Amino acid sequence: MFRILTMSEVIFHQTEASTQQEEKRRLCRSERKRLRHEKLLADKREQRKRRKLERKQRLREGTDSNKKEVDKRLSKRDLKQLVKERCAEALISGQRICIDCGLDDFMSEKEKGKLAQQIGRLYGSNRKAEKPAHIYLTGLKKEGQLYKHCIRKNEGFQNYSIEITDRSYINLFKPDEMVYLSPDSTNILTEVSHDHVYIIGGLVDESVTKNITQSQADAQGIRTARLPIEEYMEKTDNGTFSKILAVNQVFDVLITYKATNDWRQALGAGIPKRKGFVPKELVKL
Numbered sequence: 001m002f003r004i005l006t007m008s009e010v011i012f013h014q015t016e017a018s019t020q021q022e023e024k025r026r027l028c029r030s031e032r033k034r035l036r037h038e039k040l041l042a043d044k045r046e047q048r049k050r051r052k053l054e055r056k057q058r059l060r061e062g063t064d065s066n067k068k069e070v071d072k073r074l075s076k077r078d079l080k081q082l083v084k085e086r087c088a089e090a091l092i093s094g095q096r097i098c099i100d101c102g103l104d105d106f107m108s109e110k111e112k113g114k115l116a117q118q119i120g121r122l123y124g125s126n127r128k129a130e131k132p133a134h135i136y137l138t139g140l141k142k143e144g145q146l147y148k149h150c151i152r153k154n155e156g157f158q159n160y161s162i163e164i165t166d167r168s169y170i171n172l173f174k175p176d177e178m179v180y181l182s183p184d185s186t187n188i189l190t191e192v193s194h195d196h197v198y199i200i201g202g203l204v205d206e207s208v209t210k211n212i213t214q215s216q217a218d219a220q221g222i223r224t225a226r227l228p229i230e231e232y233m234e235k236t237d238n239g240t241f242s243k244i245l246a247v248n249q250v251f252d253v254l255i256t257y258k259a260t261n262d263w264r265q266a267l268g269a270g271i272p273k274r275k276g277f278v279p280k281e282l283v284k285l
């Protein structure tokens with residue numbers, strides 16, 4: 001049945017139709033706006049990703065001299081990832097430095113605690129190093145006190161990128177590739193060579209017992225060497241002038257030498273100021 005609409009009904013239907021059309025147009029417009037916004041966000045995301053990859057690439061290709069500068073520009077997360085990669089790489093091709101942790105019978109409980117702290121410090125130095133070393137902790141027994149101190153004093157110790165073994169260095173390396181560092185040696189260390197593994201005595205001997213490592217290495221037929229402190233450093237007016245360095249300080253000397261090939265710089269980096277040594281002027285060398 002048809003009914004003729006009144007004028008007001010006609011106007012009502014027309015208004016309703018145009019409102020619906022307007023609504024549709026508005027939806028289309030907001031939909032377009034939403035799509036445009038999403039595209040903009042996706043583009044920005046893509047740009048950020050590309051810039052990040054480019055930055056990483058630049059760092060990988062970068063020379064050691066621009067490392068610090070590039071490190072500064074990296075985000076914390078990227079830097080952490082990079083340090084992880086460098087340390088993993090060091091376990092394959094880094095300079096081998098071994099801490100002989102089989103000397104705990106010569107130390108008091110307090111000294112073992114200090115050695116654990118020094119191990120934590122040298123690990124920290126290694127993470128920051130331009131050329132991280134391949135670190136070995138040998139003769140470290142998991143049931144021993146030193147291991148317990150290491151865990152207690154160093155957060156994340158069990159995940160350190162280093163090699164830990166209860167075996168002695170003597171069973172790990174060839175006799176002619178080992179150089180045991182000892183302050184009592186009569187040989188002077190002249191280089192830090194990739195062909196050699198440098199052994200640092202895991203000792204904190206506050207009473208300064210001489211010759212512990214020298215006699216051990218002699219008995220094992222391993223060559224020894226002392227750091228060239230007298231050769232490249234001179235005394236200032238004040239200081240303890242002790243040439244016996246802590247384990248982490250010797251480690252710092254070795255890795256700095258590895259990065260710079262310069263004994264004055266390396267010794268300057270490892271020897272604390274209170275010892276009273278400064279690099280000899282070049283003319284005096």
Ligand SMILES: C[S@@+](CC[C@H](N)C(=O)[O-])C[C@H]1O[C@@H](n2cnc3c(N)ncnc32)[C@H](O)[C@@H]1O
Binds near residue numbers: 208211225229244
């Ligand atoms: C605190 S020292 C212990 C010294 C201890 N009296 C000894 O017989 O080795 C810890 C270790 O750092 C290394 N070291 C310290 N000063 C050194 C130096 N001037 N030259 C070579 N190695 C040194 C040695 O490997 C040493 O065993």
